[in-house]
Amino acid sequence: MVNDTNNKRVVIKIGSSSLTSLHGEISRRKLEKLVDEVVRLKDDGHEVLLVSSGAVAAGYRKLGCLTRPESLPEKQAAASIGQGLLMESYSDLFLSHGYMGSQILITRSDFSDEDRYNNARNTINVLLERGIIPIVNENDTITVDRLKFGDNDTLSAKVAGLVEADELIILSDIDGLYDADPRKNEDAQLLDTVHEITPEIEAAAGDPGSSVGTGGMKSKLDAFKIAMASGISSFLGKAGTDQIVYDAVYRNAVGTYFEPTSVIEDLDQKKQWIAFNSGPEGEITIDHRARKTIVDMKESLLPMNVHHVNGRFKKGAVVHINDLTGEEIGLGIVNYSSKQLEQMIGLTDPELESYEKAAIDSKDLVCNLEVKLPVGV
Numbered sequence: 001m002v003n004d005t006n007n008k009r010v011v012i013k014i015g016s017s018s019l020t021s022l023h024g025e026i027s028r029r030k031l032e033k034l035v036d037e038v039v040r041l042k043d044d045g046h047e048v049l050l051v052s053s054g055a056v057a058a059g060y061r062k063l064g065c066l067t068r069p070e071s072l073p074e075k076q077a078a079a080s081i082g083q084g085l086l087m088e089s090y091s092d093l094f095l096s097h098g099y100m101g102s103q104i105l106i107t108r109s110d111f112s113d114e115d116r117y118n119n120a121r122n123t124i125n126v127l128l129e130r131g132i133i134p135i136v137n138e139n140d141t142i143t144v145d146r147l148k149f150g151d152n153d154t155l156s157a158k159v160a161g162l163v164e165a166d167e168l169i170i171l172s173d174i175d176g177l178y179d180a181d182p183r184k185n186e187d188a189q190l191l192d193t194v195h196e197i198t199p200e201i202e203a204a205a206g207d208p209g210s211s212v213g214t215g216g217m218k219s220k221l222d223a224f225k226i227a228m229a230s231g232i233s234s235f236l237g238k239a240g241t242d243q244i245v246y247d248a249v250y251r252n253a254v255g256t257y258f259e260p261t262s263v264i265e266d267l268d269q270k271k272q273w274i275a276f277n278s279g280p281e282g283e284i285t286i287d288h289r290a291r292k293t294i295v296d297m298k299e300s301l302l303p304m305n306v307h308h309v310n311g312r313f314k315k316g317a318v319v320h321i322n323d324l325t326g327e328e329i330g331l332g333i334v335n336y337s338s339k340q341l342e343q344m345i346g347l348t349d350p351e352l353e354s355y356e357k358a359a360i361d362s363k364d365l366v367c368n369l370e371v372k373l374p375v376g377v
């Protein structure tokens, strides 16, 4: 994080429709506008990281497709062309202002492995501290569907958590979050501040607004939930509006501000990784009393509280924790393999004494209540 308290670490996510024309070309004008704003923030001393979509949208035409392709191999081939073109344009524009951009392509599996996750953080920190503008996108060309983040909205929130950003700004083709899908309801009202993403707000979120957008408002809400639980202030506003990014950082912009969750402690880096990035490998079931211990009293889960084990996992794996009704309570990192845990079930207290460690330490345990969203988003 930057040292001067006035200077912020800002993550800006921009969608495909805000960077490209309808005909599958990069819009130099749109890109220039964004770059000008980033440059202004940099000149003010802020650190800026961009999460930029647009690889598929910028490449499909050059691939010979008249419209955005549907098939995965064609989308991936288009991204392979478009990503290079996007980076070329960003680099040119940033260099013309004396700044340097750098490319970072991430897959979901890079984030589900804790070492690679920490490594990504170290690399990005070096770039930010040296004044470079990292430009992140999903590694679309090689990622198979089931391993995709899927949309850059949640990717941007996970990246903001990774680098402990102060602000996450998501730019879209709409000027904020409305209390109803504005395409279906002309009386829909813009919400200027959101403290909690309630079921009513979720019900009002619809699909993408353009033929090139992928996430829609639903994926933006998932992103804001992650940011809020990670203690990051966020903003949703309309790309292309005059100095929207600059004004959002100084809280003068028209749009929707999402406040970090205050009733809940911010998740530390380890818990953020467990909750939002890890790939759980199995399940353990615990009883009602143990649920109280870990959820209400925030204590470690002891081996004697493990009722049932599902799946094969090693010590150090992340597992789902369920109660006896099957409801998920949270996620945690186990200190024992599934085989060891199974052997412990049914042992008496004195027999369990030889196992010195908890089944899951409280520092490695995230409960749904803590993050107020389905864990593992």
Ligand SMILES: Nc1ncnc2c1ncn2[C@@H]1O[C@H](COP(=O)(O)OP(=O)(O)O)[C@@H](O)[C@H]1O
Binding pocket: 014, 015, 016, 017, 018, 171, 172, 173, 174, 176, 177, 178, 179, 180, 181, 182, 183, 204, 205, 206, 207, 208, 209, 210, 212, 213, 214, 215, 216, 217
């Ligand atoms: N409650 C809502 N408030 C605002 N926009 C909404 C809402 N529900 C659905 N939308 C639609 O979501 C679109 C933005 O998502 P998307 O098309 O994925 O944008 P982008 O390509 O900028 O990421 C808006 O254009 C709007 O039509």
Ligand SMILES: N[C@@H](CCC(=O)OP(=O)(O)O)C(=O)O
Binding pocket: 014, 015, 016, 017, 052, 053, 054, 055, 056, 057, 079, 137, 138, 140, 150, 151, 152, 153, 212, 213, 214, 215, 216
């Ligand atoms: N990674 C993809 C974009 C994925 C995505 O979320 O797109 P968008 O909804 O336009 O932000 C690309 O660069 O084409």
